[in-house]
Amino acid sequence: MKILKLFLIIFFIFPVYSLKANNEILKNKITKNLRCLICQGQSVYDSDSEFANSLKIVVDSKIDEGLSEKQIYSYFHSKYGEWILYDPLFNKNTYFLWLLPLLIFFLGGTIIFKKINKKT
């Protein structure tokens, strides 16, 4: 009976701790991708300013509400605009930014490929 009780306690407590740990990992991930708008070159995660601390509380409560990472980013995007995100969203303003490295990569690849082909 004692063993059964112990098993039940572990069975119910362990998922709670595991969930909290997962939320903490997610919170850190999100706050690392949010720019502290009143600090110079710091993320919300790194900053200890009043603004960053409030943002951390909001991220926490949004995770508790069950919002996904993407939904939390779009919430902050709606409040503060694109600048708050370190990782810019893929939209018409950033197509060029995202696609330019790929374009350069393919062009470079083509040049190298042609040169090698010529030599052989």
Add this chain to the structure above:
Amino acid sequence: MKNKLLPFSIVLIFITIFIIFYKGLQDTNIYTPEVKTNYEVPSVSVELFDSSEIVNTLEIFNTDKFYLVNIWSSWCVPCRQEHPILMDLIKNDNLKIVGINYKDTKKNAKKFLEALGNPYNKIIFDNEGTDAIEWGAYGVPESFLINKNKIIKKYIGPLSKESLKEIKLFIK
């Protein structure tokens, strides 16, 4: 033809990159906050300063009058600087001022209002600074002019004599 196309496209790419970087150099690297206006008042539950009652923000801004939401704190020096402007604005019947008391203690906030006067029709108590985030605020002081549940003007930093004139023109 093929041999000519390749150097041409390389030069074109370099020119494009040069223009982008050149334009980037001319932009200021000091961040200027985005003053987004004409968006709806956030609908959130807030705690009232006097009664500790929890209400929805939409219940506060429920008339067609103009509202000025002012984020303030007793520890904020620029808030003292702008306080006489708020005291001047409250004389207008067309305008109601709603304060958001930001990361403050009720005791200090009451002392502040006793010393400088209370221009606020209602005060929201924002102990953790999370209500200010809902408004898209950066800190204290900050003010939002509202009409028909829409934010029509945002003032970052203390209100000046120029902003006072502008608000008076809006609410005329």
